[in-house]
Amino acid sequence: YAIDRPNDDFYGAVDLENRPVPGVNKSCVLIARILWTFAAAARLEGRADYAAVADSAYRVLLSQFWDRAHGGFFMAVTPAGQIADATKHTYMQAFGSYALCQYFRLNGSAEVLTLIRDSFALFEAKTKDPNHPGYLEAFTPDWQPSAENRMADNNEPKSMNTHLHLLEAYASLYEVWPDPAVATRLRELLLIFLDKIIRPSGHLGIFFDDAFNETEPSRGICSFGHDIEATWLLCEAAEALADEALLARTRGLAIKMLDAVERVGFDKDGGLFLESxxxxxxxxxxxxxxxQAETLVGFMNGFELTGQPRYWDNVRLSWQFIDQHVIDHERGEWFTKVNRLGVPFLVEPAGDPSPYYRNDWKVDPWKCPYHNGRACMEMIRRIDAVLAAQL
Incomplete structure (x- = not known):
């Protein structure tokens, strides 16, 4: 329903009745995540129709979002493919790279690998903070740092979210292109999390100053979804680097984080709360x-690392909640949000608006098949591995 087949393109939004919403801009993150998901699904299932969707997403990403003059991905385009938001956000660059790496795994194209390598060099030259750890958040089209459009409540200089997805992208990049420079940057990102972002409580800090000190407004917030997503993404990055000491440290912290989420964010019915x-x-x-998608993978990763039955029990409880309350079994896909009792929100509540996505749309600039699609593929892979180890 999100594919504009006559134009070999995609719609920017689809409503709850699976109808395209006219006039909605397409976001870079939506198209990149479609590319990643369908490339991964095509690899897993060997399906040509999934590969064809990935091919289309690749063409749209390159033809409409890539800046031919200065390099990098724009934030959003109109339905006709004209630039709607020319901001160069590091978060978007990370997802573009992440998607390209998965697409390269699908087709092994030399053109795609060249783009991946060139993009890494560009992003390092333009987005890395020359004076402090980490990466700057937002830029003008010609890569001048911008204080606007950062992924932070108060336009703080650096965010956990951007760095988490950059780490995710660089771990994938290192797997397809094991260059020493990539390893160096991936290690630096991982250590930023271990040394700067993870609080003593086991939760992630959210927003930071230039030197990666957590800002005062951020200190009272816990984002449970990012916490549990990070538990397995950090392990994935450490596994890619194959440093046993670093891997042991990362896994230990991942379990500490998982337990912190279980203690204060995991409801007795298997659902994960948004935040405190x-x-x-x-x-x-x-x-x-x-x-809910990241909860599945996070607890499954915990079970694989420790063998503790309670983590597997949480996986089963989480899937039961998803199956009963989050999946739209009538029209497909997952509802954007449900309340504590599992009742879907079908309109946006005035008192609790979502900052990025709408409850009355099934696909939008921020909602796509990436989190839930990836979680299902991760669960297939991980459960198969556990079963194979028991044979």
Whole structure:
């Protein structure tokens, strides 16, 4: 329903009745995530129709979002493919690279690998902070740093979210192109998380100053979805680097983080709450689709690392909640958000608006098949590995 077949393109949004929403801009993150998901699914299932969707997404990403003058991906384009938001956000560059790496795994194209290599050099030259750890967040079309459009509540200089997805992209990049420069940057990103971003409590800090000190407004917030997603993405990065000491440290912290999420964010019915704020005195108990997807993988990773039955019990409980409350069994896909009791929100509640995605749309600039599609593929791979080890 999101594929504009006559134009070999994609719609920017699809409503709950599976109808394209006219006039909605296409975001870079939507197209990149479609590319990643369908390339991964084509590899897993060997299906030509999935590969064809990935081919289309690759063409759209390169023809409409890639800046031919200065390099890098624009943030959004109109339905006709004209630039709607020319911001160069590091988050978008990370997802573009992540998608290209998965696409290269699918087709082994020399053209794609060249683009991956050139993009890495460009992003390192333009987005890495020359004076402090980490990467700057947002830029003008010609790569001048911008204080606007950062992924932060108060336009703080650096965010956990951007660095998490850059680490995710660089781990994937290192697997397809094991260059020493990539290993160096991946290690630096991993150590930023281990040394700067993960709090003593086991939760992630959210927003930071230039030197990666957490800002005061950020300290009272816990984002449970990012916490549990990071538990397995950090392990994936450490596994790619194959440094046993670093891997052991990362796995230990991942379990500490997982236990922290289980203790304060995991509901007794298997759903994961959105976040806590005011230093834990208030909890937003709505359960967004992507958090539930990451909960599956996070607890499965914990079970694989420790063999503790309670993590497997949490996997089963999480899937039961998803199956009963989050999946739209009538029209397909997953509802954007359900309340604590598992009742879907079908309109956007005035008192609790989502900052990025709408409840009355099934596909939008931020909602796509990536989190839930990836979680299902990860679960297939991981359960198969556990079963194979028992034979």
């Amino acid at each position: 704020y005011r230093h834990g005195s208030h909890v937003r108990t709505n359960k967004h689709w992507w958090l």
